[in-house]
Amino acid sequence: MNSYNYREIFWNGFWRQNTGLAQLLGMCPILAVSTSFVNGVSLALATTLVMAVSNAAVSALRNLIPYEIRIPVFILIIAALVTVLDLAMNAWLHQLYVVLGIFVPLIVTNCIVLARVEAYAAKNPPLPSAVDGASMGIGLLLVLGILGSIREIIGTGAIFAGIEMIIPGAHAIHVLPEDYPGFLFAVLPPGAFLALACLIAGKNWLEARQAIARTQQGAGCAPATHSG
Template sequence: MSKEIISNSIWKQNAGLVQVLGMCPVLVVSSNIVNGVSLGLATSLVMLLSGAAIAAIRQFVPNELRSPIFILIIAALVTVVDLLFNAYAHGLYVVLGIFIPLITTNCIVLARAEAFASRNSVWDSALDGFFMGIGLTMVLAVLGGMRELVGKGTLLSGIDLVFGPAAKAWTIYIIPADMHYQFLLAILPPGAFIGLGLLIAGKTAMDKRAAAKAQLERLPNAVPNH
């Protein structure tokens, strides 16, 4: 069961590439790896805790009050995450801005609460929530890396906002900084649409290839022996 949940969350039902949910943060925050991964991990934490909490109380919540109670739990957890960002990563907190509080209204979080956590055990709900968030984080990381590399010629820019000024040396310059390279199409939202489209197309092609390979492997077994 756990392996199936992880496989569905990360690949088969990936929130960013298959369900195409939470597009606002995916398209806006994925301008670089650090921003995308930071918001993705914050979302994963909220989904893990909210999934476990909702599964634990699901038997006591009337159907008429499910949505407001679920939103209240999610909002409380997002407030905690928002305060932690403000306290321990203030620079990143300023950069991410409104998108941390907006986790409360993210379609992915409430959708998994309704579709999974309200019907399954605490452990399975926590696992599903966490890996749904990790699946989204992976999309944000790859998309952010693509946009940052093409748009600014760097990787891990802004890492000092997470680990302090000393971490600024960790930024990788694929194109030397003194060239002042910048490709605005990749950095701005249109670049996010193009990049996400390429990722969805790549995943679709991989799935089709895997399905065709599996079908070919079954063919000999389907041919009767004479």
């Protein structure tokens, strides 16, 4: 177990193979729930919890599951965890549960969750698998948090709308002047596609700059040659 580089596993899930910016998985919840910061982050946290626990559970049971029926068993494990989460949110965070609606139970069908269970947890020990699931979920949290913030601020001029559903007494913060008329396009589906495209372009730009910097650094460190 010590042979696993947990920092590399985390960075791979958080950035290099980010589910929303690199793999482009789970686009339906990413685009539909990111109308506000609170909604996006809440669903991302729920998904992160399911991914981490389901990865660990599948990894622990992987040698007991016949290969031929592994996918139905994986889905059954994920569905059981999502059911527990769904009931818990309905009991303790009912207002938020109502707002998120069908997207909480639909975590079962989210291709991000099943993809990591099949691609990583079914082949590795529990702890690295849990780290992998958590890092993928945190990467999703990054995307939904930024995307929700951008759309909410441009669309309404405020942020943290609905925070009172989680923290009683809290309220939204006006980032732009209170007389800001709002920009409806930002909170509609086309605005979600445009904002996500900008985030993907930003990630690609950063990685391209890093690649150029590494190339230049490598060229600068190359030994000089002298002609006779």
